[in-house]
Amino acid sequence: MPNTVIIGAQWGDEGKGKIVDLLSRQSQVIVRFQGGNNAGHTISVAGKKTILHLIPSGILHPSAVCYIGNGVVLDPFVFIEELTTLASSGIDVSPKRLGISAKTQLILPYHKILDQAREGLRNKDKIGTTGRGIGPCYEDKAARIGLRASDLQDKDLVLRKIVRALSEKNILFTHLYGLNAIDPEQCAKEILELAPKILPYVTDVEAHLAAAEAQGQNILFEGAQGIHLDIDHGTYPFVTSSNTVAANAATGTGIGPKRLHNILGIVKAYTTRVGAGAFPTELSDQYGQMLQSAGHEFGATTGRPRRCGWLDTVILRASARLNDLTSIALTKLDVLRGFPKIKICTAYEYNGSRLEYPPQKEGSLFLVKPIYEEVEGFTEDITNMQNYNALPSTVKRYIERIEELIGVPIAYISVGPDREQTIVR
Numbered sequence: 001m002p003n004t005v006i007i008g009a010q011w012g013d014e015g016k017g018k019i020v021d022l023l024s025r026q027s028q029v030i031v032r033f034q035g036g037n038n039a040g041h042t043i044s045v046a047g048k049k050t051i052l053h054l055i056p057s058g059i060l061h062p063s064a065v066c067y068i069g070n071g072v073v074l075d076p077f078v079f080i081e082e083l084t085t086l087a088s089s090g091i092d093v094s095p096k097r098l099g100i101s102a103k104t105q106l107i108l109p110y111h112k113i114l115d116q117a118r119e120g121l122r123n124k125d126k127i128g129t130t131g132r133g134i135g136p137c138y139e140d141k142a143a144r145i146g147l148r149a150s151d152l153q154d155k156d157l158v159l160r161k162i163v164r165a166l167s168e169k170n171i172l173f174t175h176l177y178g179l180n181a182i183d184p185e186q187c188a189k190e191i192l193e194l195a196p197k198i199l200p201y202v203t204d205v206e207a208h209l210a211a212a213e214a215q216g217q218n219i220l221f222e223g224a225q226g227i228h229l230d231i232d233h234g235t236y237p238f239v240t241s242s243n244t245v246a247a248n249a250a251t252g253t254g255i256g257p258k259r260l261h262n263i264l265g266i267v268k269a270y271t272t273r274v275g276a277g278a279f280p281t282e283l284s285d286q287y288g289q290m291l292q293s294a295g296h297e298f299g300a301t302t303g304r305p306r307r308c309g310w311l312d313t314v315i316l317r318a319s320a321r322l323n324d325l326t327s328i329a330l331t332k333l334d335v336l337r338g339f340p341k342i343k344i345c346t347a348y349e350y351n352g353s354r355l356e357y358p359p360q361k362e363g364s365l366f367l368v369k370p371i372y373e374e375v376e377g378f379t380e381d382i383t384n385m386q387n388y389n390a391l392p393s394t395v396k397r398y399i400e401r402i403e404e405l406i407g408v409p410i411a412y413i414s415v416g417p418d419r420e421q422t423i424v425r
């Protein structure tokens, strides 16, 4: 069975959770490879909603084993909270079903404080981070002063690393941000109190993935955020702090790139973005509001309203190229019901030229003008349709036009929040 990487092809919140959940039925192993609890996956099963920020959504399938890869940044407090919530819903979250890579970096309270203090001081150039400490944790990883999951075995090492990290950060807290210094001993104590609950999960994820492969099992790599929030390829600097592209599924879990067989891009039938940054097809009129309310476009992590706009196939073409997308899952198609016309951005106008791909220079995406074509809208209720042929011809035309414009087949069509409301083509 081929392995599959699932990534969001826009700016996040494409509905990855539902598709991961759907494909988890066929996967024995599910692994996250980047990001942290800045993600929020909402899964709806038989009308019951579960939101997970850190633990792979595959945990809801009793036969799946889930891992948190080395590329993830893990907040130990949030991990324990999610364990408790899942366990109270009767889900088996024992270490035989869930593991954390020994190399996973830990988000510590001072990362969150730094994230929020920095954003607080920014004026017009706020990134609109989730405030979960994601960026500062990745910074410490790159600065080689991060605390990793396996360090929790060694009390002295934990204290030494925290003293080292706070020797710089406390100067920033007290001198730049007007905050109190953090006591390293107290901080180490709080983390070490959690260690007995976390250490049973700390394991060699690479070895488990290699063993799964050797047994012919099938691995699902669960991406978070979206391609245009990638630290290198996204709309820098309005991006997250990790690589969200599919290639990072290899680096972020410790598997060779030849093991990434299928790359499934999740595309919402329109576009949304949370936080700051360019958004060429953003709608500030009543249609934007219609998308926001019909699509319940409020962040699963921060509750912030998402900015909404028409589908942008320019950024999707870039996503197809950056990830070598093999297929697409088109989500939330039902939300477009009732719009008299639906617009698709096919290209940009920039400095008098027509662009098929986003311009590369920082900030240039703020300056492009979307070029649109229109297709007919639809009024039919499609939420119970199970078969592609049953869809109204206007809907099929929209789907097929998107395929033509991006050059990637649409394999799944989601017509409602529930697992069952999915057309497999």
Ligand code: IMP
Binding pocket: 011, 012, 013, 038, 039, 040, 127, 128, 129, 130, 131, 132, 133, 134, 135, 224, 225, 226, 229, 238, 239, 240, 241, 274, 275, 276
């Ligand atoms: P950070 O990842 O918290 O540092 O936030 C950086 C940017 O990425 C902000 O614009 C966030 O709104 C955005 N972001 C982070 N995680 C997600 C997500 O899961 N969905 C959508 N946007 C996200």
